[in-house]
Amino acid sequence: MADVAEKLEQLEVAMGTTTMEDGVSSLSTDTTVHYNPSDLSGWVGSMLSELSVIPDQIGVSGNNLINDDDLRAIPGGAILGNDSESAKKRIKFDSRSEFLENGCSPAVAPPRAVVLVDSQEAGVRLVHTLMACAEAVQQENMKLADALVKHVGILAESQVGAMRKVAACFAEALVRRIYKIRPQVEDNSSYADVLEMHFYETAPYLKFAHFTANQAILEAFAGAKRVHVIDFGLKQGMQWPALIQALALRPGGPPAFRLTGIGPPQPDNTDALQQVGWKLTQLAETIGVEFEFRGFVANSLADLDAKILDIKPGDFETVAVNSVFELHRLLARPGAVEKVLDSIRAMGPKIVTVVEQEADHNGVVFMDRFNEALHYYSTMFDSLEGSGLTQPDSAQDLFMTEVYLGRQICNVVACDGAERVERHETLAKWRRRMGSAGFEPAHLGSNAYKQASMLLALFAGGDGYRVEENDGCLMLGWHTRPLIATSAWRLTAVE
Numbered sequence: 001m002a003d004v005a006e007k008l009e010q011l012e013v014a015m016g017t018t019t020m021e022d023g024v025s026s027l028s029t030d031t032t033v034h035y036n037p038s039d040l041s042g043w044v045g046s047m048l049s050e051l052s053v054i055p056d057q058i059g060v061s062g063n064n065l066i067n068d069d070d071l072r073a074i075p076g077g078a079i080l081g082n083d084s085e086s087a088k089k090r091i092k093f094d095s096r097s098e099f100l101e102n103g104c105s106p107a108v109a110p111p112r113a114v115v116l117v118d119s120q121e122a123g124v125r126l127v128h129t130l131m132a133c134a135e136a137v138q139q140e141n142m143k144l145a146d147a148l149v150k151h152v153g154i155l156a157e158s159q160v161g162a163m164r165k166v167a168a169c170f171a172e173a174l175v176r177r178i179y180k181i182r183p184q185v186e187d188n189s190s191y192a193d194v195l196e197m198h199f200y201e202t203a204p205y206l207k208f209a210h211f212t213a214n215q216a217i218l219e220a221f222a223g224a225k226r227v228h229v230i231d232f233g234l235k236q237g238m239q240w241p242a243l244i245q246a247l248a249l250r251p252g253g254p255p256a257f258r259l260t261g262i263g264p265p266q267p268d269n270t271d272a273l274q275q276v277g278w279k280l281t282q283l284a285e286t287i288g289v290e291f292e293f294r295g296f297v298a299n300s301l302a303d304l305d306a307k308i309l310d311i312k313p314g315d316f317e318t319v320a321v322n323s324v325f326e327l328h329r330l331l332a333r334p335g336a337v338e339k340v341l342d343s344i345r346a347m348g349p350k351i352v353t354v355v356e357q358e359a360d361h362n363g364v365v366f367m368d369r370f371n372e373a374l375h376y377y378s379t380m381f382d383s384l385e386g387s388g389l390t391q392p393d394s395a396q397d398l399f400m401t402e403v404y405l406g407r408q409i410c411n412v413v414a415c416d417g418a419e420r421v422e423r424h425e426t427l428a429k430w431r432r433r434m435g436s437a438g439f440e441p442a443h444l445g446s447n448a449y450k451q452a453s454m455l456l457a458l459f460a461g462g463d464g465y466r467v468e469e470n471d472g473c474l475m476l477g478w479h480t481r482p483l484i485a486t487s488a489w490r491l492t493a494v495e
């Protein structure tokens with residue numbers, strides 16, 4: 001890697017002999033350079049060999065040209081071809097400067113070379129450079145990583161839409177990791193809740209999660225006179241108005257509904273859980289549902305003791321446990337997931353609903369996590385761009401949603417140890433974990449699949465979203481890529 005760093009320094013010197021106007025960067029070549037992550041040295045070397053012809057082709061000493069700092073950040077293959085005539089055609093000079101046959105006019109500043117833009121090729125180079133930077137980070141070659149991450153920002157400028165936004169998020173995350181500027185540990189849960197509300201409004205993912213989980217809970221509550229939901233992440237309580245309304249319309253009248261909401265402490269010591277509970281109580285009273293709410297503050301679900309939840313025997317109330325995007329955060333603490341699953345068993349629920357990101361961001365190898373995260377969040381951002389948001393507040397919702405996802409990216413890429421809480425795992429891994437803890441699948445029926453598909457049809461840009469049934473679980477994705485998964489579980493029957 002020392003050889004690679006030395007070559008990169010030579011590359012920057014070579015690039016410094018050319019200039020760029022207005023800081024706009026992209027490369028227009030006849031040959032696309034495809035980066036091979038296993039051959040950083042060869043990749044940089046090919047760039048050096050192609051750049052070595054520049055001073056002679058221009059006909060001016062590299063020392064006499066303006067050294068434009070922005071151009072030093074351009075990564076990737078040839079800026080000019082090997083043919084000098086081709087080079088003359090592909091370089092334009094600023095018309096504000098006069099050029100003499102034997103070099104620069106002494107009366108004016110020398111000309112500034114402008115590299116023509118090819119955004120598609122720059123996009124390919126952008127991805128290659130992100131991957132090269134991530135590998136340098138994995139190999140702890142921070143000098144090389146620092147140089148590569150500077151290239152990313154310039155290449156990203158030539159992109160538009162989702163590609164540009166994703167690159168900016170990953171570049172920030174890499175910078176934080178390289179310079180050890182860790183994102184702050186989440187100390188303002190109310191702000192995180194606000195961001196999630198914008199995510200709810202912008203995309204169908206949380207709507208799908210709440211709808212499919214509620215459908216499984218509603219079916220499990222059929223015929224019960226008293227029901228109790230334990231929500232592992234109450235937040236703003238957005239999931240429960242729909243369930244309260246559905247219970248109110250149940251043939252034979254609604255059951256008595258008890259909701260236990262769990263959430264983190266607030267930085268200002270306000271009782272946010274009770275405020276949400278009060279609003280839900282007002283709704284329940286309005287539509288004639290007997291309702292009781294209790295809130296419990298916990299720094300982690302692993303700190304929760306099932307005994308304090310005042311769970312009644314199964315012949316008195318039917319219990320459901322609900323977790324939406326919560327369990328993966330426990331993987332940062334060894335043994336925490338197992339402890340929580342044991343607590344759930346002690347609650348004796350009839351149904352357990354689990355919604356998690358369909359991703360693998362918890363691998364040991366940094367490069368594997370980075371690669372998976374880059375593909376996952378690129379698809380997520382692409383789905384936001386393709387949703388066709390037209391409402392007056394959609395621009396703000398979209399921006400805040402991008403902040404919401406950007407924070408996740410920073411956590412996956414920049415953090416390690418207990419600070420890295422966005423440890424998403426695939427449905428296959430959760431299946432094994434739940435099975436080992438004494439749970440068996442409770443299949444979500446075809447009715448849930450049909451209604452979820454109808455829900456997406458009502459959402460703007462729904463043509464790109466896909467609902468997929470997977471062994472009794474439901475997945476929501478964008479085109480061919482699943483992004484979240486809802487599963488339902490019950491206690492394994494004792495023979």
